[in-house]
Amino acid sequence: xxxxxxxxxxxxxxxxxxxxxxxxxxxxxxxxxxxxxxxxxxxxxxxxxxxxxxxxxxxxxxxxxxxxxxxxxxxxxxxxxxxxxxxxxxxxxxxxxxxxxxxxxxxxxxxxxxxxxxxxxxxxxxxxxxxxxxxxxxxxxxxxxxxxxxxxxxxxxxxxxxxxxxxxxxxxxxxxxxxxxxxxxxxx
Amino acid sequence: xxxxxxxxxxxxxxxxxxxxxxxxxxxxxxxxxxxxxxxxxxxxxxxxxxxxxxxxxxxxxxxxxxxxxxxxxxxxxxxxxxxxxxxxxxxxxxxxxxxxxxxxxxxxxxxxxxxxxxxxxxxxxxxxxxxxxxxxxxxxxxxxxxxxxxxxxxxxxxxxxxxxxxxxxxxxxxxxxxxxxxxxxxxxxxxxxxxxxxxxxxxxxxxxxxxxxxxxxxxxxxxxxxxxxxxxxxxxxxxxxxxxxxxxxxxxxxxxxxxxxxxxxxxxxxxxxxxxxxxxxxxxxxxxxxxxxxxxxxxxxxxxxxxxxxxxxxxxxxxxxxxxxxxxxxxxxxxxxxxxxxxxxxxxxxxxxxxxxxxxxxxxxxxxxxxxxxxxxxxxxxxxxxxxxxxxxxxxxxxxxxxxxxx
Numbered sequence: 028x029x030x031x032x033x034x035x036x037x038x039x040x041x042x043x044x045x046x047x048x049x050x051x052x053x054x055x056x057x058x059x060x061x062x063x064x065x066x067x068x069x070x071x072x073x074x075x076x077x078x079x080x081x082x083x084x085x086x087x088x089x090x091x092x093x094x095x096x097x098x099x100x101x102x103x104x105x106x107x108x109x110x111x112x113x114x115x116x117x118x119x120x121x122x123x124x125x126x127x128x129x130x131x132x133x134x135x136x137x138x139x140x141x142x143x144x145x146x147x148x149x150x151x152x153x154x155x156x157x158x159x160x161x162x163x164x165x166x167x168x169x170x171x172x173x174x175x176x177x178x179x180x181x182x183x184x185x186x187x188x189x190x191x192x193x194x195x196x197x198x199x200x201x202x203x204x205x206x207x208x209x210x211x212x213x214x215x
Numbered sequence: 216x217x218x219x220x221x222x223x224x225x226x227x228x229x230x231x232x233x234x235x236x237x238x239x240x241x242x243x244x245x246x247x248x249x250x251x252x253x254x255x256x257x258x259x260x261x262x263x264x265x266x267x268x269x270x271x272x273x274x275x276x277x278x279x280x281x282x283x284x285x286x287x288x289x290x291x292x293x294x295x296x297x298x299x300x301x302x303x304x305x306x307x308x309x310x311x312x313x314x315x316x317x318x319x320x321x322x323x324x325x326x327x328x329x330x331x332x333x334x335x336x337x338x339x340x341x342x343x344x345x346x347x348x349x350x351x352x353x354x355x356x357x358x359x360x361x362x363x364x365x366x367x368x369x370x371x372x373x374x375x376x377x378x379x380x381x382x383x384x385x386x387x388x389x390x391x392x393x394x395x396x397x398x399x400x401x402x403x404x405x406x407x408x409x410x411x412x413x414x415x416x417x418x419x420x421x422x423x424x425x426x427x428x429x430x431x432x433x434x435x436x437x438x439x440x441x442x443x444x445x446x447x448x449x450x451x452x453x454x455x456x457x458x459x460x461x462x463x464x465x466x467x468x469x470x471x472x473x474x475x476x477x478x479x480x481x482x483x484x485x486x487x488x489x490x491x492x493x494x495x496x497x498x499x500x501x502x503x504x505x506x507x508x509x510x511x512x513x514x515x516x517x518x519x520x521x522x523x524x525x526x527x528x529x530x531x532x533x534x535x536x537x538x539x540x541x542x543x544x545x546x547x548x549x550x551x552x553x554x555x556x557x558x559x560x561x562x563x564x565x566x567x568x569x570x571x572x573x574x575x576x577x578x579x580x581x582x583x584x585x586x587x588x589x590x591x592x593x594x595x596x597x598x599x600x601x602x603x604x605x606x607x608x609x610x611x612x613x614x615x616x617x618x619x620x621x622x
Contacts, residue, residue: 136432136603137432139603140432140433140604141225141226141227141228141229141433142228142229143227145349145350146349146350147348147349147350147351148348148349148351149347149348149388150348150349150388150390150600151388151598151599151600153349153600153603154597154598154599154600154602154603155598157603177608178606178607178608179607179608
């Protein structure tokens with residue numbers, strides 16, 4: 028019970044589970060984008076059109092983040108890098124909004140439409156990244172789930188199934204090889 | 216949301232606009248008072264030769280008579296496409312003359328140039344490129360007032376600016392709520408000298424802003440109010456503004472319509488029509504209002520065609536447009552299943568009327584867009600930020616199909 032006349036500082040609780048889910052999502056999307064660049068010609072074309080050393084950051088304000096870097100003919104997932112200023116940054120305004128998207132309760136386009144996410148940096152480059160993320164999500168998720176994340180899901184083909192298997196393998200292999208790095212997120 | 220059953224209204228939205236609006240006859244006379252409230256008394260005026268030659272700037276200068284405010288300088292060499300060279304040159308004049316605020320008088324170019332000057336002055340830089348893109352600005356800007364002389368762009372209430380970098384051959388886009396002017400002044404004297412073709416083109420630009428904001432996925436109850444008010448004002452006044460250019464009430468109504476449409480689309484983004492219009496303007500130098508006027512019905516038809524499979528909601532919004540475009544009687548008389556097409560027909564009719572009254576081209580071919588450049592335009596449209604706010608996914612083939620239909 029609070030003593031009369033005493034006003035202590037309130038330290039808010041931590042949202043450990045939601046942060047963990049978000050971190051897991053970032054890791055999966057990051058590894059997925061890295062794999063998609065290798066196996067999907069559309070993704071390769073989009074990324075190749077961006078400048079060398081192009082960087083992309085997806086992050087939650089004050090929370091987890093993921094960084095992608097184009098270098099030496101690859102589009103690499105670099106995990107969390109604190110305070111990195113990327114060419115294109117896609118920010119969730121808070122962990123709750125990120126969690127709603129990660130758990131499929133809000134589609135990614137809707138998160139943008141409703142200002143739950145914002146883009147920092149070149150809009151033209153951001154358009155290329157959004158297209159890459161759309162393709163990556165079709166590789167990562169079955170079509171009946173993908174439709175919650177993107178506007179229009181492309182039809183399922185044999186090639187898509189093969190690419191999906193490769194993506195799953197790479198994400199799984201990456202999870203074993205590269206344990207989650209945890210660091211405090213920065214402010215935009 | 217996945218588990219959402221009801222469609223009462225948007226589950227979440229944000230709306231922001233901090234611009235004070237001063238609208239009416241002799242509204243310009245209020246500027247020195249408003250400047251003093253902002254703690255400024257020596258603005259630089261940024262405009263272009265067309266405005267000076269038309270004698271419009273004398274109204275602005277006259278509004279300072281009898282006050283203790285001074286005009287630091289008048290820069291009237293702003294080119295048609297604002298560039299970083301001009302921005303840096305104006306910033307030098309601003310510093311040299313000890314100015315403390317900025318007044319933009321003109322259309323999109325003068326306003327965008329002034330926004331660029333504000334960035335350069337506030338951030339104390341001469342390299343705008345460092346601040347290109349979304350949300351790269353952090354410092355509060357200098358007091359900034361906009362007096363539009365066209366009724367279309369809505370730039371007086373928007374948070375974006377496009378400035379060319381001739382050295383790097385780049386069109387730099389800046390977006391930040393810090394770019395919003397502190398004051399927008401609508402005075403009918405400032406738009407009365409607009410020739411019919413520019414009146415028509417800018418009005419069609421405003422109509423496109425309002426329509427795309429009303430049917431887009433970012434729409435919300437607040438932006439809807441502004442969009443509908445804009446459409447109704449345009450519908451009621453556009454023809455008269457062209458037939459009777461000296462009617463100041465009509466001119467004021469059109470200036471307000473453009474501002475309202477700007478308020479709507481700065482919070483509920485535009486879609487495929489603008490993405491195509493930006494690309495057409497960038498590649499074939501077709502004026503933005505004309506490109507929008509041509510593309511608008513085709514963009515709406517594309518949405519209607521996709522609606523049964525993807526977004527029935529977008530079609531429903533297009534149907535509701537009929538109420539503002541034709542009035543309640545016509546809306547009730549039109550069967551529900553034909554309302555969307557009737558809305559498109561109403562917009563086509565406005566375009567046709569503009570063609571007859573103001574010689575506006577009705578197709579991309581008439582606007583001198585070569586057919587062999589449509590593919591290049593389609594690719595550019597896909598890289599435009601507006602395409603992300605199309606309610607339906609737009610691929611290359613689809614963008615090309617819409618452009619071919621408009622050709």
